[in-house]
Every structure is written in structure tokens, then in C-alpha cells.
Amino acid sequence: MLNKYVMKNGKKLRYGYTTGSCAAAASKAAAQILLSQHSINNIEIDTPKGWRLMLPVKDIVFDKEKASCSIIKDGGDDPDATTGLSIYSQIKWRRDNIISIDGGIGVGRVTKKGLPIEVGRAAINPIPLRMIEAEVRQVIGEHRGANIEISVPKGAVIAEKTFNPRMGIIGGISILGTSGIVEPMSEEAFKESLSIEMNLLIEDGITKLVMVPGNYGRDLALDKLHIDNKYIFKFSNFIGYILDDALDKKIEKILLIGHIGKIIKVAGGIFHTHSKVADGRLEILTAHLALMGAAPSELEVIMNSNTTEEAVEWVKKYGYEEVFTVLAKKITEKSIQRTYGEIQIGTIIFSMEEGILGICPSGKILMEEFKHE
Structure with missing residues (x-):
């Protein structure tokens, strides 16, 4: 010992x-x-x-x-x-x-x-x-x-x-x-293994990726969008690290697919999505709804939701579904800024109950491209 x-x-x-x-x-x-x-x-x-x-x-x-x-x-x-x-x-x-x-x-x-x-x-x-x-x-x-x-x-x-x-x-x-x-609880070893996995994809001739935080995003990509598994890359909580790595390795296109409870953080510029590092899920959603003109009483309900899944239900009830497309655009914008505009990026947001909630314009283009490979 x-x-x-x-x-x-x-x-x-x-x-x-x-x-x-x-x-x-x-x-x-x-x-x-x-x-x-x-x-x-x-x-x-x-x-x-x-x-x-x-x-x-x-x-x-x-x-x-x-x-x-x-x-x-x-x-x-x-x-x-x-x-x-x-x-x-x-x-x-x-x-x-x-x-x-x-x-x-x-x-x-x-x-x-x-x-x-x-x-x-x-x-x-x-x-x-x-x-x-x-x-x-x-x-x-x-x-x-x-x-x-x-x-x-x-x-x-x-x-x-x-x-x-x-x-x-x-x-x-x-x-x-x-x-x-x-070193106990080392993130560095995990990140290194992700980087090696990307190396292997590149060696196989892959120049574009469908990036997902975990299994839910992977399952949506496979079962609902019928995307070839060879393009799917799980990044866990390390989206910033992986975007940086993808930039260094000359990846050309990235389609981000994530559950709203995880990927919404990127809309607020949070590129390490573990809850111990940063949360802000409901705060980011509430801020965007406020910009769309939601009433203070509606914002209070959403801000006090127990989960993002519950918040999605209230958003739909109040008639602000367009916010999910706005958030997808913002996630794409922040990711493009992170990669200096050198990677074509699109975003799809989903929830467990509702399925796909929002897709940005470049996300629609990339989704169709991957579907028809």
C-alpha cells in the first residue's frame, strides 16, 4: 500500500x-x-x-x-x-x-x-x-x-x-x-483515453463526428436518426476538452446531440458539464425565456422546477417551445467560438419525455448529411 x-x-x-x-x-x-x-x-x-x-x-x-x-x-x-x-x-x-x-x-x-x-x-x-x-x-x-x-x-x-x-x-x-x-479520482486519465479514442477514429478516416455526452444521446442518434455508429463519439462531461482536441486534430464537422439537462450548460459558456463544476441549467433556460417575454410568474415556476424535464413541461404549457431552437443556436454559437470558426458545428437538444426539442439550422443540415451516409 x-x-x-x-x-x-x-x-x-x-x-x-x-x-x-x-x-x-x-x-x-x-x-x-x-x-x-x-x-x-x-x-x-x-x-x-x-x-x-x-x-x-x-x-x-x-x-x-x-x-x-x-x-x-x-x-x-x-x-x-x-x-x-x-x-x-x-x-x-x-x-x-x-x-x-x-x-x-x-x-x-x-x-x-x-x-x-x-x-x-x-x-x-x-x-x-x-x-x-x-x-x-x-x-x-x-x-x-x-x-x-x-x-x-x-x-x-x-x-x-x-x-x-x-x-x-x-x-x-x-x-x-x-x-x-x-492519482485518485483523476480526470486526466479519462481525458487521455478520449483523446486516444479520437486518434483511432481519425486513423480509420473519420473527419466528422456526432458527439454525445452519454448513452441517451447515442441511442437517439442510432435508433431515431439512424446515424452510423462509426461516427458517434461520447465525450462525458468534457465537451470543452474534446472540442479543443477535435480542433487540433482537424475534425471538419461536429453534430452535438445532448439531453437538455446536460448540453444546455454550453449555452451559458460552461464547457465542463459535471454538476460539481457548474450547474446553471434552470438559470440559463429562465434567462432565455425572459428575453422572449415570458411573464415573471412563469419564469418563477420554471426557475423552481425540480428538473429540466419538469421545466420542459412548463415551457410547452406556456407556449415557448421556440426557446429550444434558440438554445440550440446558442450552443452552436458558443462551440464555434471555442473552435475559432474552423469546424462546422450543429446542435440537437432532446428530452427523455418529448424526444427532439430543438435543432439549429446547421444541425438540420448535418443531421441529414449523417442520416444519408
């Missing part, structure tokens, strides 16, 4: 360590066991973050030609699907001085371009590869060589709970970690 903590939102959260650190530690421990022909209890490694880890060594098996052991992954207080997995390394001597690193059972294989790993190779990222080699070299020196195989017996099952299948990594988890340390 790594006894380092960070305070976030008033909570004390514990750091963890990555699958990359586990693989490096298991490899170093296996090398030490093979060289000495003795079991060990713990192994110490360096991490790119500059922190040293002392980790317990499990499942030791060895003879004169090979050795293997495991390190249990601990993601700290980060909601990490790989926490608790045993990361194994087996090391065998070679007759030259080369260190060769590959993945075994439960480590995924790369099948699509756009990742920092060649197609066909094990999904062990470059920094963990360097960590493994550096730690093993400390033990065996420069004149010996070894074949190292990283495996995760339960990796294939856990991989189904990760982004790996969507990114074309088949058969197991990835061995990851740029710092060797897991």
Missing part, C-alpha cells in the same frame, strides 16, 4: 500505483529471484514521478532457467477496474544481452492504429516498457539478456469494463502509467 494522500473536495484520498509499476516491480523481483535462486518478500522500484515504491512479492516460482512472481495492483482511492489484479512477470535467460518484453495471457493485443504501440504488439505502453527494462537492468547488468512475459490471469474479464475493446485492444488489459502513480 502506498501511504500518500491528496485532499480533494474535503476528502483525504490515497494515491495508488499503476499496472506499469506492478509489471516493473514483478519483473525486477523475478530477475532478482532468478539470479539469486532465493525467494524475496518485497521489491523496491523507482517511478517516473520520483517516488520509490516498496511492494510485496507474491506467487513466487523459480528454477535455474526461469522465475516468475506477481505484484497486486492497488489503485488507491481511484475508481480503477484493475485494482486487486495480480500482475505477473516471468523471466527467462537468453544467450545474448537483449531484454525482450512481451505480453502473455490477459494482456491485450493492439489491433488498430492510433495508439503509441504498433499493431500486433502487446498493449504495454512505452513508459512501462522502459521502466521494466531499467529495473531489470539494475539486477542483471548490461551483459546478460532475458525474455520477459507480463501476464494478468483475470485481465480478459476486467478488460470488458475498460475502454480497451473500443480502442481495438483485444484479449486483455493494457499495462499503463506515465508517472507510475495513480
